Amino acid sequence: MWDYSDKVKDLFFNPKNTGILEDANAVGDVGSISCGDALRLMLKVDPDTDIILDARFQTFGCGSAIASSSALTELVIGKTLDEALKITNQDIAEYLGGLPPEKMHCSVMGAEALHAAIASYRGEEWSDDHEEGALVCKCFAIDSALIEKVARENSLRSVEEITFYTKAGGGCQSCHEKIEDILLAVNGPQSTPVKVAMPVKVATPAAATPTGLTMVQKIQKISAVIDDMRPQFQMDGGNIELVDVEGDTVKLAMSGSCMNCQSSGVTLAGIQERLMLTLGRPVRVIPASFPHS
Amino acid sequence: MTSAYMDNNATTRVDPAVLQSILPYFSEYYGNPSSMHSFGGDVGKRLEEARAHLQSLLGAEHDSEVIFTSCGTESDNTAILSALAAQPNRREIITSTVEHPAILSLCDHLERHEGYRVWYIPVDRQGRIDLEAYTAALSDRVAIVSMMYANNETGTIFPIETLARMAKAKGAVFHTDAVQAAGKIPLNLRDSAIDMLSLSGHKLHAPKGVGALYVRRGTRFRPLLRGGHQERGRRAGTENTTGIIALGRAAELALEHLEYENTVVRALRDRLEAGILGCVPHTFVNGDLESRLPNTSSISFEYIEGEAILMLLSRANIAASSGSACTSGSLEPSHVLRAMDIPYTAAHGTIRFSLSRESTEAEVDWVLAQTPPIIEQLRRLSPYWGINGPVSNGTGFAPVYA
Numbered sequence: 001m002w003d004y005s006d007k008v009k010d011l012f013f014n015p016k017n018t019g020i021l022e023d024a025n026a027v028g029d030v031g032s033i034s035c036g037d038a039l040r041l042m043l044k045v046d047p048d049t050d051i052i053l054d055a056r057f058q059t060f061g062c063g064s065a066i067a068s069s070s071a072l073t074e075l076v077i078g079k080t081l082d083e084a085l086k087i088t089n090q091d092i093a094e095y096l097g098g099l100p101p102e103k104m105h106c107s108v109m110g111a112e113a114l115h116a117a118i119a120s121y122r123g124e125e126w127s128d129d130h131e132e133g134a135l136v137c138k139c140f141a142i143d144s145a146l147i148e149k150v151a152r153e154n155s156l157r158s159v160e161e162i163t164f165y166t167k168a169g170g171g172c173q174s175c176h177e178k179i180e181d182i183l184l185a186v187n188g189p190q191s192t193p194v195k196v197a198m199p200v201k202v203a204t205p206a207a208a209t210p211t212g213l214t215m216v217q218k219i220q221k222i223s224a225v226i227d228d229m230r231p232q233f234q235m236d237g238g239n240i241e242l243v244d245v246e247g248d249t250v251k252l253a254m255s256g257s258c259m260n261c262q263s264s265g266v267t268l269a270g271i272q273e274r275l276m277l278t279l280g281r282p283v284r285v286i287p288a289s290f291p292h293s
Numbered sequence: 294m295t296s297a298y299m300d301n302n303a304t305t306r307v308d309p310a311v312l313q314s315i316l317p318y319f320s321e322y323y324g325n326p327s328s329m330h331s332f333g334g335d336v337g338k339r340l341e342e343a344r345a346h347l348q349s350l351l352g353a354e355h356d357s358e359v360i361f362t363s364c365g366t367e368s369d370n371t372a373i374l375s376a377l378a379a380q381p382n383r384r385e386i387i388t389s390t391v392e393h394p395a396i397l398s399l400c401d402h403l404e405r406h407e408g409y410r411v412w413y414i415p416v417d418r419q420g421r422i423d424l425e426a427y428t429a430a431l432s433d434r435v436a437i438v439s440m441m442y443a444n445n446e447t448g449t450i451f452p453i454e455t456l457a458r459m460a461k462a463k464g465a466v467f468h469t470d471a472v473q474a475a476g477k478i479p480l481n482l483r484d485s486a487i488d489m490l491s492l493s494g495h496k497l498h499a500p501k502g503v504g505a506l507y508v509r510r511g512t513r514f515r516p517l518l519r520g521g522h523q524e525r526g527r528r529a530g531t532e533n534t535t536g537i538i539a540l541g542r543a544a545e546l547a548l549e550h551l552e553y554e555n556t557v558v559r560a561l562r563d564r565l566e567a568g569i570l571g572c573v574p575h576t577f578v579n580g581d582l583e584s585r586l587p588n589t590s591s592i593s594f595e596y597i598e599g600e601a602i603l604m605l606l607s608r609a610n611i612a613a614s615s616g617s618a619c620t621s622g623s624l625e626p627s628h629v630l631r632a633m634d635i636p637y638t639a640a641h642g643t644i645r646f647s648l649s650r651e652s653t654e655a656e657v658d659w660v661l662a663q664t665p666p667i668i669e670q671l672r673r674l675s676p677y678w679g680i681n682g683p684v685s686n687g688t689g690f691a692p693v694y695a
Contacts, residue, residue: 040676060641
């Protein structure tokens with residue numbers, strides 16, 4: 001079973017604002033039965049003040065879809081339409097005390113329903129540009145549709161490029177085979193390196209050999225890896241910095257949303273793995289605080 | 294009674310008699326069966342007894358046709374990879390669209406990365422195999438046919454003997470994933486055309502982490518794991534002695550309870566099914582009702598979603614599972630239900646109840662008492678549901694599809 005927050009469970013078992021809102025003047029129907037989620041959001045908007053006086057929902061979906069819908073109604077009641085439009089799926093997820101990465105689409109559906117309802121009230125056309133595929137990267141909740149789209153639009157050829165553009169594959173790295181498969185589908189068999197079974201007597205990769213590194217060389221190599229990964233953290237409004245190296249222990253400081261993100265542990269593990277590959281020897285990465293704070 | 298375990302196709306409780314039989318092999322007779330000293334006690338002998346019990350359960354001609362593995366998935370992988378390695382000139386595989394991922398993921402991999410051609414034989418609305426498509430796919434290019442004995446989600450039993458004989462006529466190896474069937478329906482491999490069969494311990498009241506692969510004598514075999522001499526060199530690696538002894542005892546018990554399973558358990562399942570269908574509208578049973586495991590019931594509750602049902606059932610201490618997308622993290626509902634062309638609105642709301650010889654009348658009563666209000670509660674929340682039934686198509690709910 002999913003590890004739902006208490007708030008999600010509470011709002012699933014005791015959802016607020018359910019059922020039909022008889023005098024609704026803004027209705028948004030979104031979702032997809034094939035994805036197993038569909039939501040009707042009904043709003044009663046005061047025409048003079050644009051304030052949302054009441055909100056109700058009906059949802060076909062899993063526990064977190066129902067909880068997200070309930071959260072949405074609670075978030076919008078009392079807000080003006082313009083204020084409501086500022087609500088993002090992140091706000092819904094936050095209100096719920098977080099959602100498993102596989103379930104973030106439930107909060108996205110909530111935000112979409114809100115936009116659709118407000119568009120219907122204002123007589124505007126609302127179109128959904130959201131596409132969903134199977135979840136590939138569990139650390140950063142990136143699905144196959146996004147990876148495919150970005151790979152196609154930017155002619156990406158390698159897993160590293162995908163990680164740089166989408167963050168997918170930047171954490172625990174266990175989705176790299178899936179990403180390679182997507183690249184193969186997008187680019188055809190010629191353009192991606194074919195995986196070959198390694199013969200036993202293959203030369204050890206150069207990266208795995210440096211044994212006699214001086215401390216300075218070692219720190220330079222570690223810094224290069226950290227610099228290489230920094231853009232991923234900055235995309236999340238965070239940062240990462242090398243604090244110290246003691247023997248085989250590397251101390252890193254991380255900040256921003258990465259810190260609170262449930263995958264920060266995984267991210268540390270991902271960095272550790274990259275460092276081991278680069279240095280060719282086991283290292284241990286431990287979190288530290290920024291030296292200047 | 295305030296709880297009900299209806300998820301025996303996922304896993305079963307280890308039978309207390311099975312547990313008792315293995316405890317000394319953790320603490321007293323912990324030696325390696327390959328060692329010359331006596332710390333292994335009679336453990337080597339116990340392994341051979343276990344093999345004999347498996348032989349009886351399967352109705353196999355020789356006990357040496359049983360190879361112990363770590364799980365059903367290992368057995369499945371071993372069978373397919375062995376058949377391919379042993380017949381390098383045959384580059385095609387036949388399987389069905391409703392197999393377990395242990396078969397489907399491997400076939401998909403072999404197709405995309407190893408250049409094999411895979412034929413996925415479709416099923417009809419009742420989950421029955423399309424014999425015409427199967428006949429058309431069979432040829433002397435086929436190395437192996439792998440068809441599940443009984444489906445894990447619906448319990449539908451394939452006509453395995455017919456399928457096996459047809460495969461043999463083309464010289465193909467025939468493998469069946471009998472993980473759900475073994476211990477629930479009689480098997481007689483002595484008089485069968487089946488070459489290989491997989492089973493798993495934890496589906497028949499043995500612990501997780503042990504399985505077996507039956508390989509008919511004379512079938513060309515290539516091991517998956519190479520190393521020591523264990524299992525006559527066909528599956529290297531120190532034996533999971535406690536797991537194997539447990540599986541042997543569990544096989545013995547399963548054989549003893551075979552009739553019970555097909556009379557008492559079947560009656561419990563039928564009462565559960567009829568009870569739910571009788572009082573919850575817009576509900577139907579999936580699978581081939583003429584040919585189905587006695588313990589499995591797949592019920593679609595239309596217009597609501599399975600994970601939500603499971604969460605409410607779980608709050609009522611009822612364990613079941615769903616064919617819904619949301620429980621697995623993928624967005625598509627169960628590939629089995631989709632292959633059967635069950636509409637999305639129903640596939641998402643499908644719940645599998647699976648019983649065992651440990652299931653009781655009281656458990657069935659509890660499920661029958663708890664389920665209808667849960668379904669009603671979720672339908673009240675559903676935009677596809679009106680006051681007393683589904684909203685009609687013209688005036689109904691038509692979301693912008695993602």
